[in-house]
Amino acid sequence: MAAAARVQCHNNTSLTGSPLPRRRRNSPTLHFSPNRVNFTPLKWIGDGSSSCTRMVSGPSLKGGTTTVRAALEEEKKTDAVSEVVEEEKRFTCVMKFGGSSVATAERMREVADLVLTFPEESPVIVLSAMGKTTNNLLLAGEKAVSCGVSNASEIEETVKELEIDPSVVSSFLEELEQLLKGIAMMKELTLRTRDYLVSFGECLSTRIFAAYLNKIGVKARQYDAFEIGFITTDDFTNGDILEATYPAVAKRLYDDWMDDPAVPVVTGFLGKGWKTCAVTTLGRGGSDLTATTIGKALGLQEIQVWKDVDGVLTCDPTIYKRATPVPFLTFDEAAELAYFGAQVLHPQSMRPAREGGIPVRVKNSYNPKAPGTIITKTRDMTKTVLTSIVLKRNVTMLDIASTRMLGQVGFLAKVFSIFEDLEISVDVVATSEELDHVVEELEKIAVVNLAKGRAIISLIGNVQHSSLILERAFHVLWTKGINVQMISQGASKVNISLIVNDAEAEGCVEALHKSFFESGDLSELLIQPRLGNGSPVRAMQVEN
Ligand SMILES: Nc1ncnc2c1ncn2[C@@H]1O[C@H](COP(=O)(O)OP(=O)(O)O)[C@@H](O)[C@H]1O
Numbered sequence: 001m002a003a004a005a006r007v008q009c010h011n012n013t014s015l016t017g018s019p020l021p022r023r024r025r026n027s028p029t030l031h032f033s034p035n036r037v038n039f040t041p042l043k044w045i046g047d048g049s050s051s052c053t054r055m056v057s058g059p060s061l062k063g064g065t066t067t068v069r070a071a072l073e074e075e076k077k078t079d080a081v082s083e084v085v086e087e088e089k090r091f092t093c094v095m096k097f098g099g100s101s102v103a104t105a106e107r108m109r110e111v112a113d114l115v116l117t118f119p120e121e122s123p124v125i126v127l128s129a130m131g132k133t134t135n136n137l138l139l140a141g142e143k144a145v146s147c148g149v150s151n152a153s154e155i156e157e158t159v160k161e162l163e164i165d166p167s168v169v170s171s172f173l174e175e176l177e178q179l180l181k182g183i184a185m186m187k188e189l190t191l192r193t194r195d196y197l198v199s200f201g202e203c204l205s206t207r208i209f210a211a212y213l214n215k216i217g218v219k220a221r222q223y224d225a226f227e228i229g230f231i232t233t234d235d236f237t238n239g240d241i242l243e244a245t246y247p248a249v250a251k252r253l254y255d256d257w258m259d260d261p262a263v264p265v266v267t268g269f270l271g272k273g274w275k276t277c278a279v280t281t282l283g284r285g286g287s288d289l290t291a292t293t294i295g296k297a298l299g300l301q302e303i304q305v306w307k308d309v310d311g312v313l314t315c316d317p318t319i320y321k322r323a324t325p326v327p328f329l330t331f332d333e334a335a336e337l338a339y340f341g342a343q344v345l346h347p348q349s350m351r352p353a354r355e356g357g358i359p360v361r362v363k364n365s366y367n368p369k370a371p372g373t374i375i376t377k378t379r380d381m382t383k384t385v386l387t388s389i390v391l392k393r394n395v396t397m398l399d400i401a402s403t404r405m406l407g408q409v410g411f412l413a414k415v416f417s418i419f420e421d422l423e424i425s426v427d428v429v430a431t432s433e434e435l436d437h438v439v440e441e442l443e444k445i446a447v448v449n450l451a452k453g454r455a456i457i458s459l460i461g462n463v464q465h466s467s468l469i470l471e472r473a474f475h476v477l478w479t480k481g482i483n484v485q486m487i488s489q490g491a492s493k494v495n496i497s498l499i500v501n502d503a504e505a506e507g508c509v510e511a512l513h514k515s516f517f518e519s520g521d522l523s524e525l526l527i528q529p530r531l532g533n534g535s536p537v538r539a540m541q542v543e544n
């Protein structure tokens with residue numbers, strides 16, 4: 001559950017909160033080639049002069065026996081080769097595939113084909129758990145029964161279909177069974193055990209995929225993120241990546257590559273708690289964050305996140321199916337979108353990309369020809385009014401009115417300290433139990449009204465045009481007879497949030513989408529701001 005708070009001080013000012021931490025490089029260099037490209041053996045092309053160092057075939061994607069190292073051994077005396085070493089040491093991009101992209105054996109094959117369509121790249125692959133594995137593992141854990149058995153049979157089936165050696169996963173499946181038995185015996189599932197339990201999902205998917213790549217002749221190496229330097233806080237189920245991660249991960253991946261080049265296949269979502277040394281997870285959907293962290297650590301040219309949709313869309317397609325792809329986004333817009341609930345990206349995933357200045361491309365593994373969305377630091381916003389509509393459901397709104405025991409400044413400070421003490425962000429409260437604590441504390445200094453069953457509709461876009469956005473949005477909602485209960489403009493200036501009744505929210509999103517994205521080009525309205533009487537400003541000036 002999420003919460004929004006409206007704080008009323010005794011002078012009747014009201015304050016709404018919308019926090020977000022904020023913060024690069026050049027445009028992307030990858031171009032999608034729709035047709036599968038056959039591997040060419042490792043060779044250097046050019047005009048034959050000694051300065052030629054261009055590599056045609058990403059050595060990591062190359063099957064066969066000629067390794068980069070062997071090629072280098074042969075040629076290492078030339079000046080050209082020392083440049084090659086530098087060049088070849090560099091991975092070019094990270095490609096992250098989510099659960100929906102690798103849900104079955106068939107999908108694993110298709111994803112492998114997709115990776116091979118980029119022979120000029122040296123990618124690092126990040127994988128999530130297959131399909132709904134994470135949910136199934138959680139279910140199995142929560143029921144503390146061997147629900148893992150049906151899960152395991154699916155995994156065994158995938159291994160069989162891909163004709164991989166079953167020993168790749170057998171010891172893991174046994175360990176998983178033991179773990180579930182242990183949970184059943186203890187009748188307890190701590191957050192730490194939950195993280196260890198769900199880690200089997202990514203540990204298995206990456207082992208299967210790496211084994212498959214090796215089977216088809218593409219040398220690959222599997223990595224568990226928690227073994228290669230992904231260090232996090234010890235906040236189980238919601239670990240935060242620590243700075244030490246970047247150099248550690250870069251060193252490990254580059255060192256291994258220089259020793260014995262192979263495509264790295266890294267578990268998404270997982271880390272290692274810096275104090276406990278136990279497996280942690282980065283929050284649901286955390287593989288996006290794994291990918292951007294690797295992107296920053298290795299200073300890559302591009303981070304690709306492959307999903308089951310044609311990029312970031314104008315709204316969640318499961319809410320309104322006429323959602324369309326947004327071709328360009330800034331890191332701020334994408335972060336805001338994710339923070340306010342768009343499932344398509346992990347809320348923290350933009351941070352490393354922004355810090356490293358690395359473009360993020362969101363692509364559809366089911367429709368690779370679609371251009372997708374490219375996320376960069378800046379973009380031309382002159383014609384942008386609205387970018388996307390995000391719906392966060394099941395929100396509880398807290399109305400907090402001062403009982404005049406404290407001055408205005410003291411009151412606000414106290415209100416925020418209560419949230420801080422309970423480690424609850426104003427926008428997001430995880431459980432109703434937490435909310436009860438907040439209310440209990442707030443009632444010592446205020447009259448608190450708790451309104452459940454609300455939803456936050458966030459309008460992500462160019463808040464330079466906030467009057468136009470608001471005018472349209474309120475007109476649409478007024479026409480539908482919807483009462484907006486709270487409004488907040490984010491500090492990031494890319495978001496306006498409206499609170500409405502949850503039951504009406506989907507209808508609101510649909511109506512707003514029709515008005516903003518399906519009824520002509522709104523940017524035309526930006527050319528001449530209008531005065532109250534509808535006259536364009538410039539016309540007035542001419543008359544004067
Ligand atoms: N604005 C949006 N644009 C695209 N997808 C969205 C948006 N909001 C929600 N979604 C949902 O996010 C899903 C993709 O995210 P996710 O399931 O996490 O992908 P993956 O598991 O492949 O990483 C889509 O199937 C879609 O239902």
Ligand SMILES: N[C@@H](CC(=O)OP(=O)(O)O)C(=O)O
Binds near residue numbers: 129288
């Ligand atoms: N498997 C994890 C991590 C993840 O990122 O998954 P996905 O990429 O499928 O959203 C989850 O379900 O949360």
